[in-house]
Every structure is written in C-alpha cells, then in structure tokens.
Amino acid sequence: MIISGNTVVEESLAAGVYAGQTAVMRQVLTTACPLDCPDTCSLAVTVDDGRIVAIDADTSESANPFTQGFICQKVKHHAKRVYAPERVLTPLIRSGPRGSGQFTAATWAEVNSLIAAKITSTIAESGPNSVIPYLYTSSGGVLSGSALAPALFERLGCPDVQHTICASxxxxxxxxxxxxxxxxxxxxxxxxxxxxxxxxxxxxxxxxxxxxxxxxxxxxxxxxxxxxxxxxxxxxxxxxxxxxxxxxxxxxxxxxxxxxxxxxxxxxxxxxxxx
Known part of the structure; x- marks a missing residue:
C-alpha cells in the first residue's frame, strides 16, 4: 500500500489499518532535490520499511512549478547509488602504495585526528602557505560550503583560493x-x-x-x-x-x-x- 502525505498515514493508523505493526511500512515522502543544480526539483520519494524504493517528481499543488512533473534520470535512479554494493560507507585510510587499492576502514574520529595532525605538522615545518585548502562541497549547504571550512583555514592562516572550478x-x-x-x-x-x-x-x-x-x-x-x-x-x-x-x-x-x-x-x- 502506498501512502502519500502524513495526514493519510495518521488517519490509517487511527483506523487500525496497521494494527499489530509498530510503524508504517510504506509511504511516499515529499522533499527537495539536494543536488547542486539550479532546477531545485520537488521530489516524491517512496520508502518501504526505511528503504528507498522509488524517486519521482512531486506533482502535488505545493511542488515547485519549475519541476514540471518530471525529474532527471540521475535523481530518478538515485536509489541504485545509495544501495550500490560498491558504495563507500566508512572513511578509508590508504594502507599500501599509491594505486594499489589497499585501504583500511577507519572511524571519523580516527581520520579527523589524522588529518588534523598532518595539517598541524605541515604548518609547523613549512608555514601556513604550504597548506592549500581546495574546497568544494557541491550540495553540502551554506554552513559547510561557505562558512565552517573556509573559516577554519582562514583561522589557520592558509591561502584563500577559489573553492571550485565549476562556476567561479x-x-x-x-x-x-x-x-x-x-x-x-x-x-x-x-x-x-x-x-x-x-x-x-x-x-x-x-x-x-x-x-x-x-x-x-x-x-x-x-x-x-x-x-x-x-x-x-x-x-x-x-x-x-x-x-x-x-x-x-x-x-x-x-x-x-x-x-x-x-x-x-x-x-x-x-x-x-x-x-
């Protein structure tokens, strides 16, 4: 059963449609496309037991009219990338020679400490100009793309370079x-x-x-x-x-x-x- 909208979900629960279940198994959620694209499409994402099973354009009255009832193939098949067996789910640290493909899984705390230590030691040995912050967060949002990371490297005294070659x-x-x-x-x-x-x-x-x-x-x-x-x-x-x-x-x-x-x-x- 596909359910669209929280109101329908709540009414179905109240009517006992999902008696014996702890959560709605399948529903359609509306959201906005997060990709770095000027179209800013409205999306209808079908989720079954917490897993994305379909993505299409949101055609409701509240949808962005520029979406025009269709979305690109990249986003339409996004679930294939989300659940691809090749997807990297944890930080990886190279454990062999460059190009060997040898990596060891690590936690975010481990890689953050490693990166901070490398930046600190490089600045101590060669000065802040030896660290070039080439930053591009694409769909990372305003805080990560235009505030937090640039502010960090500015505080360290590193050079300010263009953060993208895409549309600078x-x-x-x-x-x-x-x-x-x-x-x-x-x-x-x-x-x-x-x-x-x-x-x-x-x-x-x-x-x-x-x-x-x-x-x-x-x-x-x-x-x-x-x-x-x-x-x-x-x-x-x-x-x-x-x-x-x-x-x-x-x-x-x-x-x-x-x-x-x-x-x-x-x-x-x-x-x-x-x-």
Whole structure:
C-alpha cells in the first residue's frame, strides 16, 4: 500500500489499518532535490520499511512549478547509488602504495585526528602557505560550503583560493556586476523574443529549461547558442556561434561595444541595479 502525505498515514493508523505493526511500512515522502543544480526539483520519494524504493517528481499543488512533473534520470535512479554494493560507507585510510587499492576502514574520529595532525605538522615545518585548502562541497549547504571550512583555514592562516572550478568566474562576475540582485524568473523565457545560451548545455545540466526554450521558440523567439561544441541545444538554434575555446571574452567585448554604439544598452537599468 502506498501512502502519500502524513495526514493519510495518521488517519490509517487511527483506523487500525496497521494494527499489530509498530510503524508504517510504506509511504511516499515529499522533499527537495539536494543536488547542486539550479532546477531545485520537488521530489516524491517512496520508502518501504526505511528503504528507498522509488524517486519521482512531486506533482502535488505545493511542488515547485519549475519541476514540471518530471525529474532527471540521475535523481530518478538515485536509489541504485545509495544501495550500490560498491558504495563507500566508512572513511578509508590508504594502507599500501599509491594505486594499489589497499585501504583500511577507519572511524571519523580516527581520520579527523589524522588529518588534523598532518595539517598541524605541515604548518609547523613549512608555514601556513604550504597548506592549500581546495574546497568544494557541491550540495553540502551554506554552513559547510561557505562558512565552517573556509573559516577554519582562514583561522589557520592558509591561502584563500577559489573553492571550485565549476562556476567561479560566472559567480564572481555576477557578484561584482549585480551584487545581491536576484536572477530572472525562468518562466519569463517563454515570453522572450531572443534567448542566448552561452557556454551552457541545458540538455545535461538544466533539463527543466528545455520545455521553456521549446515553448519560446514555438512562439517565434530566436535562439542563439555560444558554444565550441555542437550540443543538442546548439543543433536546434537559429544561430550557433562555435567560437574557439578561450575566446569568449573577445566576443563579449565586441558584442558590448556594438550594443553601445547602437544605443541598445539599458543604461537606466544598469545604473539602478549594478554595483
């Protein structure tokens, strides 16, 4: 029996449906996808006796409308990774030569002590600049990704380096240009006349954008894709600029100059919203 929602669970228990059982065996729980993805999908997770048996889109009225009733295959089959026999369930310490595949299981207390001892001894011997904290927590959340770990290495006096190569440049550019201004509503895409997809592949990393792109182009919107690769989205674009890798800045400067010469820059918007 699949049960959706805590209210139904409580009513079934009150009616004696689960007489003799200590807990509900199977139920559908709603949650949000924790992956480092802009779609932030609403999920319906079927759990049977504490074990995930199915994951799909949450289609209830409270679901994120951007989920649009479907989720990516990565998350849909997430239970296979959770219960895979190859999954590492404990910290491992290498016990043989590099590449030998020899590891010994350890507790978190043991590995924390080992890591702390190595960092302490390295700083004592060679100074704090000898420890490079390359941090990327992906889906770890605000506290672990932007507060606790950076604060630790700052307190130790270690160098401050970019914490990810994934989207550092675009994040830095956004912060320097727009500050804390929120981004655009993705549903506005459907009403756009021109859409530029620059250096992104929505088919792989932003799947819920595709139906909006399709709706916009059906209405007559023009689609321009800037990407060295012939991606699936580039193949359906009105214009695909397959620039050489590393030349984005040249195209950006040239486009900005042309817009300025033609008086097409939204100066009032920039004055009101940029840093």
């Amino acid at each position: 440049t675009v994040s830095a550019a956004w912060d320097q240009v727009f500050g804390s201004m929120l981004g655009a509503d993705p549903f506005d895409l459907e009403h756009s006349e021109l859409i530029v997809v620059w250096g992104a592949n929505p088919m792989a990393s932003n799947t819920h954008l595709l139906p909006l792109l399709t709706a916009a182009t059906k209405r007559g919107a023009k689609l321009i894709v800037v990407d060295p690769r012939r991606t699936a989205v580039a193949a359906r674009a009105d214009l695909h600029l397959a620039i050489r890798p590393g030349t984005d800045v040249v195209l950006a400067y040239a486009t900005t100059r042309l817009l300025n010469e033609r008086g097409l820059i939204a100066t009032e918007f920039l004055a009101a919203n940029t840093v």
